[in-house]
Amino acid sequence: MNLSHLAIFYAVACEGGFTKGARRLRLSQPAVSKEIQALENRIGVALIDRSNRHFRLTSAGELLSSYARRIFALEEEAEHALAEMQGLRRGRLAIGASTTIGNYLLPRLLGIYRGLYPHIELNLEIANTSLVQQRLFEHALQIGLVEGLASNTELQATQFARDELVVIAAPDHPLLDEHVVMAEELCKYPMVLREEGSGTRVLIDRALAAKNMVLKPVMTLGNSEAIKQAVAAGIGLGIVSDLTVSVEVNCGRVAILPIADLTIERPLHLLHTPDRNREPTVAAFLKLLKEHFGRRPKKTGRCVQNKL
């Protein structure tokens, strides 16, 4: 069967006549007549009762018409769904992110995204970099936002922002009263750090090693939240990503302690498969990301609040 023939038959069946069907399809009436004959010949059954003037479908015609109605309703629904997808009123955005980005940076960004495109299904997977890469590779995720960057994959990576590690202290810490604090002073105070081997700790140790310095942690903890708690409790100074402390800084539980001769930064990377034609949902997210990180947010003063 030929579905374009079926479309002609269906128009005729709906309108109740060859002439009316032809008008609806903007075809000439003989063309319609001929195409319906072709359809009838192809399937070998009369569809329209031509015995008298009153237009009437045969039972085969009724049967086929009911199928045609469903088929063309589906076609229309498909077109509608595609239009919705293009208008970002339908679709899915699947992002993978590292813990820090996923917990502190993305929630607000995804909130804005959801405000703009409320019908898009959002999926956020928080996992380590290699797992995010794997999930991207198998197309379970569309983009990844991570700090680290493993090599030898087919993924495209671009840096979209920088993450700064900052020293935090309890609000009553004596160093906060100093006008200028140098890195070497940190070594005199107890520190609360991530465990050795973690990406953050490696970065910190490497930055201080460049100055021939070694920090002495009084405590190591597995995540930034625990470090913030320990610092607030006065156990020592901590070093965490500035993304993670805006709330605690704003409410005065901890304070950022600028170090005059020390900046520890790491790039934040955007990962994606090298698709030339990106999904509309992804393109919209990347646009949003660019708007927020086109210029790096400035850090001014000790109590700067991150833009996000």
Added chain:
Amino acid sequence: MNLSHLAIFYAVACEGGFTKGARRLRLSQPAVSKEIQALENRIGVALIDRSNRHFRLTSAGELLSSYARRIFALEEEAEHALAEMQGLRRGRLAIGASTTIGNYLLPRLLGIYRGLYPHIELNLEIANTSLVQQRLFEHALQIGLVEGLASNTELQATQFARDELVVIAAPDHPLLDEHVVMAEELCKYPMVLREEGSGTRVLIDRALAAKNMVLKPVMTLGNSEAIKQAVAAGIGLGIVSDLTVSVEVNCGRVAILPIADLTIERPLHLLHTPDRNREPTVAAFLKLLKEHFGRRPKKTGRCVQNKL
């Protein structure tokens, strides 16, 4: 959207590649490539991710593919349904019949029909001739089988059999012992007849009036069953259609009394709309009808059993 384009896209999506899709459709690969581009241009979205060697649908492609699967499944189902209809494994036969035909003639015929075509839905409406004609006219019935025949309709009518009215008597009735019984003898015995004005009674009265005779009913009853009961009870002779008495004759409750000089017959008519192309279910029924009534069943002897 063009559904023939969609078919090409769907084959490619199913097979996972332009080349494989082309093989399945028995088309050249460039043709497939071009048609898919045409489809993408028409709907304005990329459907297939061409960024690397691994064939993959975009999310729009996935969406459209799922609709295509449903659309073409429906198309296949429609073709299957039509084939079933042609093979008389699906369909409907709606017959209207008068009481006598519907109750005594059709059950066996429809039993045979059902044995041949067990999946055809059978509808039998028992009603008077004018109602049957009306229902035929509005296409609620496909054929009608009636005794009478009202005029001025657009229905085609053909006689398919004759119905003989026979005199019945209780098995111990004295006339049954006579070798030859003439019509005038009937007038000497009490008769149980249908009420005046009924089609059957009109026929009887007319036949006897032609011989200048008038029957004297001792009782009039509204239907043949009641007449048979009255006759069996010895109230008198009855005149009923031979279609209605085969059971009672066979089991000896009543006997047929042949009248040498009297034959009361009426034609049985087949009514249908003047469709040139008849439904397969109807054609099959008409064939069956012709096989059984091609020659009128002979009546031999007094206890003849009707062929049906």
Added chain:
DNA sequence: TACTATTACGAGAGCCGTAAGAATA
């Protein structure tokens, strides 16, 4: 090199329109 997709171009089938014919109310 082998495989896959795209581009280019020509041939042919099939679709559609105009005009005329047939049937019916």
Added chain:
DNA sequence: TATTCTTACGGCTCTCGTAATAGTA
């Protein structure tokens, strides 16, 4: 006569195939 469907025929679009090109493992 007016309306509706069918038949006849010619043009044109669209689809398909062959051949050549490009990109990738």
